[in-house]
Amino acid sequence: MLAADRPALSVEQVAGGDRAPVLVVDFVQFTSTQPLPDELARHGRGHPVLRIDPVTDLAREPAYRPLDALADGYAEACRRQGLAGGRIAVVGHCSAAPLALALADRLAGAAEVSPVLVRPTWPDAAMVAADFRSFRDELGAAAGPVPAAADPDLALRQMTVVLHDDLRAMARKHGLDPGSAVIADMLARYRAWLGFLLAGSAASRRAWPSGRVVDRPAGDPPPDGALAAGVLARAWPDGDHA
Numbered sequence: 001m002l003a004a005d006r007p008a009l010s011v012e013q014v015a016g017g018d019r020a021p022v023l024v025v026d027f028v029q030f031t032s033t034q035p036l037p038d039e040l041a042r043h044g045r046g047h048p049v050l051r052i053d054p055v056t057d058l059a060r061e062p063a064y065r066p067l068d069a070l071a072d073g074y075a076e077a078c079r080r081q082g083l084a085g086g087r088i089a090v091v092g093h094c095s096a097a098p099l100a101l102a103l104a105d106r107l108a109g110a111a112e113v114s115p116v117l118v119r120p121t122w123p124d125a126a127m128v129a130a131d132f133r134s135f136r137d138e139l140g141a142a143a144g145p146v147p148a149a150a151d152p153d154l155a156l157r158q159m160t161v162v163l164h165d166d167l168r169a170m171a172r173k174h175g176l177d178p179g180s181a182v183i184a185d186m187l188a189r190y191r192a193w194l195g196f197l198l199a200g201s202a203a204s205r206r207a208w209p210s211g212r213v214v215d216r217p218a219g220d221p222p223p224d225g226a227l228a229a230g231v232l233a234r235a236w237p238d239g240d241h242a
Contacts, residue, residue: 015041
């Protein structure tokens with residue numbers, strides 16, 4: 001599929017404001033607690049908050065996108081959104097760390113970019129295999145080998161075939177239509193998530209920005225707004241959020 005034929009990658013505005021924008025790379029439907037963009041929108045102190053959800057975007061297309069292609073596409077989407085100059089914080093949540101850093105690099109040529117990583121993880125082959133097995137377990141499939149092709153595009157296609165068969169078997173077992181839109185949507189989400197992990201795993205690992213990592217705030221659950229405060233403090237340590 002040619003790049004021009006692919007669905008556009010999107011940047012969603014979550015909250016407005018007149019200070020430096022905060023761009024969050026996160027996964028809307030894979031977050032068990034309050035999504036980070038929503039917390040930043042509530043406690044952003046006048047910063048506009050924008051969100052990128054690569055899994056939702058990737059679910060709209062069957063093709064594999066390498067990390068560099070994703071970063072290039074989102075950089076163009078940011079330019080269309082007017083995020084091409086001034087100060088900006090680019091925040092990567094959990095497994096979005098590699099994409100957030102790659103995107104920050106691309107925006108840095110025309111803007112003063114502060115990368116921040118929140119509870120960062122770096123996808124690898126073990127994470128891909130664990131999530132693939134987890135999806136199969138959820139569908140009641142028998143344990144089997146994990147496709148491990150050296151080419152991530154081929155690996156994703158192989159895993160998609162297995163999960164497609166698992167979904168159809170699960171549907172028939174429960175008296176559902178194997179060809180329904182619900183089954184198709186589930187397969188698209190599985191494929192998108194595994195494709196995103198494969199892209200991060202295949203990319204060259206970068207050093208994390210010194211002093212720009214936010215771990216889980218104290219407390220269980222953490223105090224309301226604590227995570228947002230940590231992000232802003234690390235994005236602009238001098239306290240100048242203008």
